[in-house]
Amino acid sequence: QVQLQESGPGILKPSETLTLTCIVSGDSITSAFYWGCLRQSPGKGLQWIASVRVGSTYYNPSLRRRLTMSLDTSKNQFSLNLTSMTAADTAVYFCARDSSGSGAYWSNWGQGTLVTVSS
């Protein structure tokens, strides 16, 4: 059974960069599935941020200029960098794996990690 574990900073100051690391067990990140990051805040509900698999990356257009997502095959993990954080980026961030390799639906999720942006 695939498991995902998020690792994040907890608190960031405005303008800092979020690095969210998603540690994967029970599957290889080089498999045919997409790996994704999503977030949930009281104000905006659930929001898809980005998806990646070997050779393919998709970003939410509203966040694209601030985003980088990458795979680390040596550690079987993937990471998200989101620059220029503001209070509006305060949310619970989730890592997930898609259900079939289409990248459409998310069947396996981490527990989530709260990231708060505050001065």
Next chain:
Amino acid sequence: DIQMTQSPSSVSASVGDRVTITCRASQGISNWLAWYQQKPGKAPDLLIYAVSRLHTGVPSRFSGSGSGTEFTLTISNLQPEDFATYYCQQASSFSPLTFGGGTKVEI
């Protein structure tokens, strides 16, 4: 972006009831629709994908229907563990994938 609008935002129900939640897309999404259940403090769980296909292990009291821009999640014979918030999600466009605002099913 494709906007997903859920109604109602909340519904009160009792064990054994039948509950119906509607999700409307701002444009046609074919059958690229999923439903998730989320309980407080937990990640969402995939219930249904491709409008009506139950994800592995999901009880048959959950069902989905619809096409184009209007979709429905029905929970028959509501059980105590079904009290949660439900979200729809469209996957017709990756640019971006979008979710509805949620429907809270409460006692």
